[in-house]
Each structure stands twice: as structure tokens, then as C-alpha cells.
Amino acid sequence: xYSIEVNNLTKKFGNFTSVDNISFKVNxxxxxxxxxANGAGKSTTIRMLCGILEPTSGDAVVGGYSxxxxxxxxxxxxxxxxxxxxxYNDLTVEENINFFGGVYGxxxxxxxxxxxxxxxxxxxKGKEKLMTGSLPGGIKQRLxxxxxxxxxxxxxxxxxPTSGVxxxxxxxxxxxxxxLSENGITVFITTHYxxxxxxxxxxxxxxxxxxxxxxxxQELKTNYLKNDILELECSxxxxxxxxxxxQNFIDATSIFGNNLHLNVNKNYSNKNQIEKLLISENIxxxxxxxxxxxxxDVFIHLxxxxx
Amino acid sequence: MFxxxxxxxxxxxxxxxxxxxxxxxxxFFPIFLLIIFGYAVNFDVKNIQLAVLDKNNTxxxxxxxxxxxxxxxxxxxxxxxxDSEIKETLDKKxxxxxxxxxxxxxxxxxxxxxxxxxxxxxDGVDGNTATIIKNYASAASTKFAxxxxxxxxxxxxxxxxxxxxxxxxxxxxxxxxxxxxxIPGLIAMILIVSSVISVSLSLVKEKxxxxxxxxxxxSINSFELLSGKSAPYIVVxxxxxxxxxxxxxxxxxxIVKGNYFFLFISTLIYIISATSMGIFxxxxxxxxxxxxxxxxxxxxxxxxxxxxxxxxxxxxPVIIQYLTNITPAKxxxxxxxxxxIRGVGLSAFWMQLIYLILFTLVFxxxxxxxxxxxxxx
Numbered sequence: 001x002y003s004i005e006v007n008n009l010t011k012k013f014g015n016f017t018s019v020d021n022i023s024f025k026v027n028x029x030x031x032x033x034x035x036x037a038n039g040a041g042k043s044t045t046i047r048m049l050c051g052i053l054e055p056t057s058g059d060a061v062v063g064g065y066s067x068x069x070x071x072x073x074x075x076x077x078x079x080x081x082x083x084x085x086x087x088y089n090d091l092t093v094e095e096n097i098n099f100f101g102g103v104y105g106x107x108x109x110x111x112x113x114x115x116x117x118x119x120x121x122x123x124x125k126g127k128e129k130l131m132t133g134s135l136p137g138g139i140k141q142r143l144x145x146x147x148x149x150x151x152x153x154x155x156x157x158x159x160x161p162t163s164g165v166x167x168x169x170x171x172x173x174x175x176x177x178x179x180l181s182e183n184g185i186t187v188f189i190t191t192h193y194x195x196x197x198x199x200x201x202x203x204x205x206x207x208x209x210x211x212x213x214x215x216x217x218q219e220l221k222t223n224y225l226k227n228d229i230l231e232l233e234c235s236x237x238x239x240x241x242x243x244x245x246x247q248n249f250i251d252a253t254s255i256f257g258n259n260l261h262l263n264v265n266k267n268y269s270n271k272n273q274i275e276k277l278l279i280s281e282n283i284x285x286x287x288x289x290x291x292x293x294x295x296x297d298v299f300i301h302l303x304x305x306x307x
Numbered sequence: 308m309f310x311x312x313x314x315x316x317x318x319x320x321x322x323x324x325x326x327x328x329x330x331x332x333x334x335f336f337p338i339f340l341l342i343i344f345g346y347a348v349n350f351d352v353k354n355i356q357l358a359v360l361d362k363n364n365t366x367x368x369x370x371x372x373x374x375x376x377x378x379x380x381x382x383x384x385x386x387x388x389x390d391s392e393i394k395e396t397l398d399k400k401x402x403x404x405x406x407x408x409x410x411x412x413x414x415x416x417x418x419x420x421x422x423x424x425x426x427x428x429x430d431g432v433d434g435n436t437a438t439i440i441k442n443y444a445s446a447a448s449t450k451f452a453x454x455x456x457x458x459x460x461x462x463x464x465x466x467x468x469x470x471x472x473x474x475x476x477x478x479x480x481x482x483x484x485x486x487x488x489x490i491p492g493l494i495a496m497i498l499i500v501s502s503v504i505s506v507s508l509s510l511v512k513e514k515x516x517x518x519x520x521x522x523x524x525x526s527i528n529s530f531e532l533l534s535g536k537s538a539p540y541i542v543v544x545x546x547x548x549x550x551x552x553x554x555x556x557x558x559x560x561x562i563v564k565g566n567y568f569f570l571f572i573s574t575l576i577y578i579i580s581a582t583s584m585g586i587f588x589x590x591x592x593x594x595x596x597x598x599x600x601x602x603x604x605x606x607x608x609x610x611x612x613x614x615x616x617x618x619x620x621x622x623x624p625v626i627i628q629y630l631t632n633i634t635p636a637k638x639x640x641x642x643x644x645x646x647x648i649r650g651v652g653l654s655a656f657w658m659q660l661i662y663l664i665l666f667t668l669v670f671x672x673x674x675x676x677x678x679x680x681x682x683x684x
Contacts, residue, residue: 050524075526086521090325091318102314103525148521 003028003155003186004049008058011044011209018044020209021058026188026202028154031181033200034190035299041209042190046157049188051075063154079153083160085144089133093124096132097147104151118146121176138169145176149185156180158189162196174199194295205299213302217295225263225298227251232260232274233287240283249273252304254297261291263301311527315535319509323539333505337497337547338554344493345486345559348617352439355380358402360387363412371408371425374454375447393428403430404440416455479649486559491643492616494551495636498574499581499610502544504602506537506585511598514589529675537582544578564650573646573660577639580663581606583670584635590674590681609634616640638662 004026011019019041026032036042047053049062051071060067063077087096097118101111119125122142124135132140141161149156158177162170174196177187181201189200197203198217205213205220213224234240237260241253244260249267253260262274275285323330357375361368375381384402387393396402407426415423427444431437460466480487513519522532555561563570585602592598611617613627614636620628631637638659645655 052520052523072526075524078524080521080524082517082520084517086516086518088318088322088516088518090322095318095321099314099318100521100525102317103311103522103527105310105526107310 006060010057012056022211029184030201031187033197033203036206040206079149079156081148081158083163087132094128100147114150137165155186229293229297230262231291235284312531312535316538319539354382356384356402357381358396358405360407362410363408365413367413368408374451378447380443490555490561495639496610500606502581503585503606505540506582507588507598507602510589511595563647565646570646573642576663580635580667583667587670587674590678610636
């Protein structure tokens with residue numbers, strides 16, 4: 001039994017196809033990363049899976065209910081948190097929790113219990129009367145997640161929940177996501193940060209509404225990237241990039257901090273090939289090694305191929 | 308179901324309560340408008356500035372001037388000495404009316420050979436006021452003429468009788484006070500402006516902040532959402548209505564003659580129709596700024612100009628008369644005048660209430676259709 005099952009889901013806005021015939025399955029309790037550039041169709045897909053946007057064709061079964069036929073039942077079984085942390089800044093922490101609890105129809109002991117839980121995960125015990133607008137981003141984000149799952153849904157959709165939050169808060173947030181997953185909740189998450197994608201059990205990459213890669217992080221690195229990746233440290237990476245791009249033994253180049261990542265193909269023989277070339281152009285090579293590819297390498301490779 | 312509506316309404320109340328500036332505007336604006344309108348918008352013509360050119364300058368002519376002044380409507384602005392001053396007086400607006408008594412005034416009165424003529428020159432720039440001044444002036448002159456005639460007939464020992472005596476009584480508003488007539492229009496205007504603006508802004512704000520999406524993914528339905536969101540503003544609008552009635556009583560002696568229950572029910576129906584307009588505007592506006600502009604434009608002008616609040620609808624061109632149906636204020640004003648001023652029952656205004664309900668249904672229907680379309684987009 002899958003938690004989410006998507007079958008040939010398509011969404012068209014006029015002539016523009018935002019989501020183009022995608023299908024995938026998500027296991028219960030899985031952390032499922034849904035990645036893609038801005039405008040790739042991530043949010044549109046999430047909105048359809050949440051039952052607030054009707055698909056043009058295809059269907060998805062979320063928590064056992066069809067998003068086309070029973071969107072209201074879908075809504076009862078999911079939580080949703082957007083990048084905008086939809087909390088009311090002019091309400092106190094407690095009033096926000098009360099509001100979302102009320103919207104989800106919670107009451108009595110269960111409500112008190114859930115309110116405590118939300119305060120607990122957001123580290124806001126004893127600070128119930130604080131204005132939400134005065135909270136730091138990381139705390140707000142945890143409070144937003146807490147209120148999004150206050151009704152204990154089996155599935156939670158997080159649409160870029162970590163954008164605009166500092167790295168430490170992001171790491172703490174991922175711990176929270178892991179906790180949810182360990183408790184059997186399916187976490188469907190989109191993110192811009194590829195290093196975060198490494199924490200996912202399964203990743204799906206979409207581009208221009210089409211599914212282009214699928215698997216766990218390890219599978220993605222081995223199945224979709226046959227070439228080796230070299231990391232080059234040199235005195236003038238920008239100039240080096242220009243020179244190397246035109247070489248027939250290199251498929252793609254990209255800048256990582258001060259270094260260059262080179263995606264080399266079968267025409268590549270050894271390091272000398274590159275070193276010689278750069279020295280002749282007066283570029284000092286201080287390091288050149290084969291590395292384990294990052295997800296970013298994989299995606300750059302995949303998106304390059306699409307072009 | 309009520310638990311969810313209550314959660315929304317409670318939240319909305321809290322937000323409104325914290326927004327002291329908005330709260331102040333909503334509560335103070337009606338009183339401010341009422342007092343300004345009540346004192347400034349006044350169609351009663353009093354203290355008309357009168358200039359007199361008395362070429363006759365006899366006891367009779369002075370008697371005539373005094374009898375004009377005794378009516379309390381006119382105030383002697385100045386005495387003129389020759390014809391050339393007339394033009395100057397009117398040009399400079401130092402008087403609204405100039406009374407010219409010819410040289411032969413007393414001679415004609417005493418000889419009875421021909422009627423004694425007098426001339427009134429009235430500033431006709433404001434046609435409405437000019438007509439009123441003319442009526443006052445001719446009434447005052449007639450009174451003087453009757454007095455003379457009475458004296459004359461008595462001199463010959465004949466008792467004078469009037470074949471027809473006109474005795475007008477103004478029903479509902481015996482003193483013809485403008486404020487009494489204005490209060491219903493003011494209530495209608497203030498309620499529609501404040502409810503449409505506040506409801507549309509509060510809904511568009513959720514759109515702008517993205518919080519509406521969070522609410523949409525919960526299983527709440529649009530009826531629960533909209534009724535919860537409107538409830539606080541309906542309560543505030545009611546409070547406004549009561550405030551206006553109290554201030555109207557204190558400052559302008561306006562009392563409700565009719566039934567308070569009908570007043571309550573019709574005000575509720577009216578506020579709900581205004582709310583439906585606010586909801587409609589929130590659906591077609593993306594930002595609070597746009598919503599505010601549309602809401603102001605759609606409520607303020609029609610409720611002042613097209614509602615019959617100030618200008619009688621019957622004297623508008625037919626096409627404009629049809630156009631007046633776009634504002635629910637028109638119908639509510641009829642209801643309010645019936646209840647507050649005339650004190651009559653439901654039979655006088657049930658049609659208007661039905662229209663207000665239809666108006667609400669049409670706007671809610673449109674709002675639902677358009678928002679469904681936007682969703683699919």
C-alpha cells in the first residue's frame with residue numbers, strides 16, 4: 001500500500017503544460033524529495049496532490065483517496081506547509097495554534113495534547129503569549145510545521161519549507177522531519193538546497209513539467225552519471241572553465257566555490273591532459289582529483305543533457 | 308461545523324482588536340461623517356442677504372421692507388442709494404436678493420389706479436436656492452398685499468372673506484428638517500462603505516500573505532470560511548449603526564418612529580448584501596490596494612449620488628434611474644425612511660428587502676463562479 005500514488009498527472013494552463021504526464025509512488029513513512037528548478041511544476045504538483053487544484057487529466061491517490069473524486073477526504077488526511085510559513089504575525093503563538101486547531105475541528109483533551117506537542121517541537125513552552133511576528137525565522141518555521149500537522153495527518157506536504165532560514169535552523173528542522181518520518185508520517189518535500197536532498201529516502205527530479213530522474217541519492221549518482229567527476233583547484237577558475245568547456249573530453253563544467261567540477265567522458269585519459277593545457281595558458285593547477293559526485297553534479301549533468 | 312466558523316471569527320476579531328488604527332477609523336468615521344453631513348449639508352435657506360433700494364422712501368415703503376424682514380428668512384445686508392449700485396451688489400455677492408421699490412410705490416397704493424409694482428433681483432447662480440428665495444419673497448409680498456386689502460375693505464365697512472385658504476401641513480417631518488431626511492441616507496452610506504472595504508481588505512490580505520492557501524488545504528468549506536470572516540465586520544457594522552442612531556438623536560433629535568425589530572432585521576439583510584459585494588471584490592482583486600480602490604469607488608459614489616440619499620431618483624433621466632439599482636443603498640434608504648421617519652410597517656418595504664436578498668445572491672454567485680474559474684487557471 002503506497003501513501004501517494006500518482007498516475008499520468010497532467011496540468012495545463014491554457015497552452016502551457018505545467019505538469020506533463022508524471023507518475024510515481026511514495027511509500028508510507030518515506031521522506032520524499034521533489035526537486036526541480038523554479039517553474040518546473042513543483043508547486044503545481046503539490047497543489048494538485050493537496051486537492052486544491054484540479055488536474056487537467058490523470059489522477060493521484062493520496063492517503064487512500066482520489067484527488068479528483070474525493071478532494072475533501074484528501075484534505076482531511078494531509079498537512080501542508082508553504083515556504084511563506086502561513087502564520088498570522090499579528091496573533092500570539094497560542095492564538096495561532098488555537099486558530100489552526102479550530103480550523104481542523106480539534107477540541108477537548110486531544111486539542112490540549114496537540115497544542116502542547118506543537119509548543120514543544122517549536123521550543124515555545126512558556127512563550128505562548130509572544131507575538132508570532134517577533135519570532136526568529138527558525139522558530140517560526142517550526143511553529144508553522146507544528147500547526148500544519150496539528151491534526152496528525154498521515155501525510156505532510158512541505159513546499160520549500162527551509163527557504164530563507166539560517167543553516168543551523170535548517171539542520172534542526174531536518175531533525176524534526178526525520179522524527180515525523182520515524183513516526184510513520186510520509187513527508188513530501190520540495191527544496192532548493194541540494195545538500196538537503198541527500199537526507200531524502202527517495203528523490204524525484206522534474207524539469208519543465210516532466211519527470212527526468214528518480215531514485216535514492218546513491219542510485220541517482222550511479223545510475224544517471226556514468227562519467228567521472230574531477231575537482232580542479234587552480235589560480236584562475238573562470239578562465240580555466242572557458243578553456244576546458246571547448247575540449248572534446250569534457251561534457252560539462254561548473255563552479256563550486258573556488259573550484260571547478262569537470263564532468264569528463266571516455267576521451268579523457270589522465271590528469272596530464274588537463275594540467276598541460278592549463279599551464280600553457282599560464283594557469284597554476286594546485287589540485288586535481290577524482291571525487292564522489294554530489295547531487296548537484298548529477299542534476300547539472302541531467303539538465304545539460306536535456307538542452 | 309460551527310467550531311470551524313467560530314475559530315475563524317475569533318481570529319478575525321483578535322486581529323481587528325489589535326489593529327487599533329483600523330478600529331478607530333471604523334468607529335470614528337461614522338460619527339465624524341454624520342456630524343459633518345448633519346451640519347454642512349443643509350438645504351434649508353435661512354438668513355438671505357437682502358439689499359434694498361427704496362426710491363420711494365415713504366412710510367408705506369418702509370412698512371413694506373419691514374414686513375419682508377419680519378419673516379425671519381431675510382436679513383438686511385445694506386441700503387442702496389441708486390440704480391448703479393444694484394449691479395455692483397450682485398456682482399460682489401454682497402446680497403443674494405435686491406429689492407427695488409419704485410418712486411411711485413406709495414402713490415399707486417393710495418390711488419388704487421394701478422397696482423404698485425416692486426422688483427426683486429435674485430442671484431440665479433444656484434437655481435435651487437434662487438427658487439426658494441423667490442418663493443419666500445413672493446409669499447412675504449402677498450402677505451403685505453393681503454394686509455393692505457384688509458385695511459382698505461375695512462375702511463369701506465365691508466368684511467373681507469377668503470374664498471380659498473391654503474393650509475399646508477408637512478407630514479412625517481413637520482419642520483422640514485434636512486437632517487431628518489439625511490440620517491437614513493447617511494446610515495446606508497456609512498454601513499456600505501465600511502463593510503465592503505473591511506470585508507474585501509480582510510479577505511485579500513489573506514491572499515497576499517498566502518494564509519488563504521493554508522486555510523484552503525484544511526477541510527473547511529467556503530461557507531464556513533466566509534461566514535467566519537464576515538461575522539466580526541457584521542457585528543462592527545451593527546455597532547456603527549447603533550452609534551449613528553445615538554449620535555443622530557443627541558445632535559439632531561432624530562428618533563426611530565417605527566419598529567426596532569424590523570430595523571434590526573433589515574439592517575442585517577443590508578449588511579449581508581454589502582458583505583457579498585466585499586467578497587466579490589476580494590475575488591477580483593489581487594492586492595489590498597486594488598481592493599481598496601475598487602471598494603471605495605463601488606460604494607462611495609453610488610451610495611451618495613445614485614441612492615436617493617441627496618438627489619431624488621424620480622427627477623433623474625430614465626437611464627440613470629435604471630442605473631441606480633446597482634447600489635443596495637438605494638433600497639435600504641427606502642426601508643430606513645419608512646421605519647425611522649414614517650414609522651410604517653413591513654408592507655411598505657418588503658419589496659426592498661427581497662431586492663437586497665436577490666442582490667446578495669447574485670454577488671455571491673458571481674464570486675463563486677469567478678473564484679472557481681481562477682482556480683482552474
